[in-house]
């Protein structure tokens with residue numbers, strides 16, 4: 001075994017002793033199935049940046065759906081001390097799977113995501129990638145930014161070993177977002193939105209070449225190549241950020257809002273955003289206490305979206321939601337907020 005500096009104590013510090021030993025057990029189970037397990041992407045970035053990760057994303061060099069299914073079927077024998085998952089979902093086309101738990105068993109979230117280490121190819125700009133199983137290195141190289149292209153081994157041989165072939169740790173220290181190749185924004189224009197979102201959240205600057213490529217992508221309206229539901233999904237994540245106003249202003253400045261939807265004229269005022277967020281917070285508190293409120297609780301992104309589309313007629317708003325393939329649960333919440341907002345306008 002070669003020398004390496006272990007991030008075990010960092011993992012333990014942020015996830016706690018119990019979750020760390022559970023993670024080790026997961027690594028042992030993977031190894032017993034001749035597969036290798038890694039923490040990957042967001043949680044590695046967050047740990048190395050001194051933050052506790054919300055989601056635990058795991059990469060399996062092997063077969064993620066098969067591994068997750070094995071865990072689901074044998075959980076009680078493998079992890080007698082912890083809550084068993086209540087659901088298993090696999091997305092075979094994407095070589096991913098997830099386990100859903102009744103409580104936060106890993107990280108702060110109730111789900112655990114597994115992805116097979118993969119190669120991705122984009123048939124055309126903005127398309128869903130075609131994926132096939134591959135190696136750790138190929139998987140890290142196909143990612144958006146170097147800070148998101150790191151993995152930590154959680155297998156029994158080298159628990160805590162960082163895999164960082166794209167120098168993500170160094171970029172993290174320099175607070176820099178760097179794409180891994182020149183076609184990154186062409187392949188996946190959603191990364192233009194991710195660049196804005198991560199720059200605002202972590203106070204990152206774009207590295208010089210990345211900034212050039214970003215400018216080309218924005219000026220050439222690469223974003224309009226995205227299928228509307230993918231554009232929508234990334235906007236939703238942006239509106240869920242801790243400081244949605246900063247992201248909105250940046251989107252307005254860059255012309256992203258009008259690329260998202262021609263009918264959008266600009267970011268809402270800070271005042272209207274704040275009063276919407278207070279209203280949502282109050283609604284959460286009162287609805288949370290009622291059992292039937294569960295599915296109807298408004299989230300921050302619902303509020304931001306409704307403010308952006310406040311000028312439309314109700315039928316136009318409904319048409320937009322259909323266009324973005326918003327599901328019926330979210331549609332109900334959005335329409336309720338939309339009606340309340342428009343009723344309160346002079």
Ligand code: CTP
Nearest residue numbers: 041042043055142143144145148149188190191
């Ligand atoms: N990813 C990518 N290109 C995308 C979307 C995702 O390369 N268009 C990769 C990144 O490596 C990212 C990982 O997939 O880290 C997981 O994506 P996601 O969960 O969306 O992002 P996180 O980095 O986990 O960010 P967040 O903290 O917002 O969850």
